[in-house]
Each structure stands twice: as C-alpha cells, then as structure tokens.
Amino acid sequence: MSGLSFSSLLGPGAPVLGLLVCIAAHILLSRHARGLRRDLAVAVAAGVGFAATVTAACSATDVSDLGSVLDGWSSGIMWALTYLALTYAYIFGFFNLGESARRIRLLIELRAAGAQGLTLERLLAAYNAEMILDARLRRLLAAGQIVERGGRYYIQSRSMLRGARALVLLKRLYLGAPTEFEAAARSGRRRADSDRIARNTR
C-alpha cells in the first residue's frame, strides 16, 4: 500500500464534502423556503451537493497523476456513485426515518414520557394505527397515487404500486414470504413475541 497522503485523500473526500453541502442546503431550504414542497427541497439540496462533489473532485485532482483516461473515468464514477449512495442513505435512511418511521415515532413518545415510561394503552393513545392510516392516505392522495370517489379509494397512478410490488418480490427473496407477518408465522416468531408483549405490558 503506497501513496497515501493528505492531498491524495481530497478526491475520495469529495463525496463526503458533497453530502455535508447537501445536508446544509436541505436545512437552509427547510428553514427559509417554507413554501417549497418537501420533496422538491430534498431534490434541490441533492443537486447542490452533487455540484459541490464535482467541484471538489475536479479541484482536488491533478489530471497528470491519474494515469490513464480510464483511471480518470473510474475515479470519477467511483466518487459520483459514492456521493449518490451517501445522499440516498441520508434521505431515505435518516431524514425519511424522522418523517415516517413508526419506530422513531414510538421512541419519541417514550422519550417524552421519561423514566416512568408509558403503559401500552397510553402509548396507543398517543400514536396508533388510526393516525398512521390517516397520514398515509393523506400523503398518497396528495401525491396522486390514489383517488377517493364516493367514500372509496382507487389506484390512480401505478408508480408507487410498482415499488410496492417490487418490495413484495424482495420479501419473497429475503424472508421467503410476501409479508413480514407470513414470514414470522412460518418461523413462529411473531406469535411468541406478541404473546409475551400482551402478558408483560398490559
């Protein structure tokens, strides 16, 4: 292993710098452009971060040091891929967790309750399936994925439905079943856990 110096690390560091710029842009847009749609703010921030990645990579790279043209392209592709993957992880693995993850919301309710915690009944009064369903229906209607006619819901766009079907395929691949409940029923895990929670938490 050779050639590891501070200047040589500036190129690989470009995607991390780009991610930090993306997060900063996202915070600024969320705080100061309140009228901007949330998905649009995320997209603009990701674009600004990508521009920062390219700028940093170009200014940190001595073209004569890269060797062949192929090596130059390879480095460029690596850094671009690294930035895109890091940004995806930030948006869907961190920001979206706070936006829609049930586990995070439950943790926030439990944290607010302090050391004495909450009974299951109180926890479900603060956060329950009714609220979750309402929020999802609202988001799906706003995004044009579903439509309501005469008190009944219908599919309007198939884009997210395709994603849902792809997830079912992945569940079959990883869990051997189309839903987490069927997978758990097969392993007997969910029933055992639910019995224990009902016994100990009520």
Add this chain to the structure above:
Amino acid sequence: VSALLTAVAAFLAFAIVHVVVWRLRRPRAEYATLGVLWLAVLVAALVAVHRVLLQANLPSLAGVDYVNVVMLYTALALPYVTTYSAVQADSPAMSVLLQIDGAGRAGVTRDELRQELNDGRLVIPRLEDLFRAGLARRQGERCVIGPRGALMAGVHTWFRALLRMEKGG
C-alpha cells in the same frame, strides 16, 4: 479501475451472502448481523484482491485506492441496508396501495382498510422491534425507553427541530 471493480464486486458479494444467510436462518438481531457481514465481506474482499494482484504479478492497489474501495463499498451498503428495512417491516403506505389494488374496480373504504391495518399490525410489531433491539424495555406494565433509544429519539427530535418540521410518523 481495479478499485471500482473491487468495491462493486464486494458489495454484490455482501448482498449475496446476506440472502444466503437469511434464507438459511434469519437472525433475531438482524442489523447487528448485517454489520458483522458487512465487515467480514470487506476484509475478505481486500485480502482477496491483494492476493490476486500479487499472484498475477500486477501492481498492487495504492493506499488511496483502498480508501476509495472502503468508501464506495460502505456508501453502497448504507442504502442497501436502508432498503432492507422496508423489506423487513411491511410499510403502511405500501400495504394500503396493495390492498386498494387487490380490491380492483370495487375500491376500498377507509373502514375496510382500518380492519386490516390495525394496531396489532402497524404498531405492536414495531414496538416488539424496539424491545428486541434493546432500544426500549418492558418494566412491569410499562414500556420504558433505553439509553440508546433515547439517544436515537433525541437526534431525530433535534434534527426535525433544525428543519422546523413537526413530529413525523
């Protein structure tokens, strides 16, 4: 080019090992096991590429190439694990879409959705996840947050406040 190929090949190996291990026996501590697999595959890939280049009398990777490999491999693993969390737990929005689609031209009412998507389906399993991961614990009749859970909730609460956004979920 070797660095790019090494990182992509290592990531594909990580995904394949994940599927194989999960189909053999799905671990209870899923994300901790994924972390161990991530590290094991990375170390194996770096050792393998070093040996292959040595045996083929090719120049070994430079230090910066190893950094590039670790960065890209890790960056690819993060969204992969994020996507897996949507596989591991049924998403309410996806469940709604699949149920509406399953009803076809008849569509579904809110009450019909509600019958299927109840607390036992949407909330209790996620609470079980928190207990299983040690983020919260049962204390008599109560659910109490643990130190790691409090840290996680605190980070998200702080970040949502920074974005001037309301509580999610």
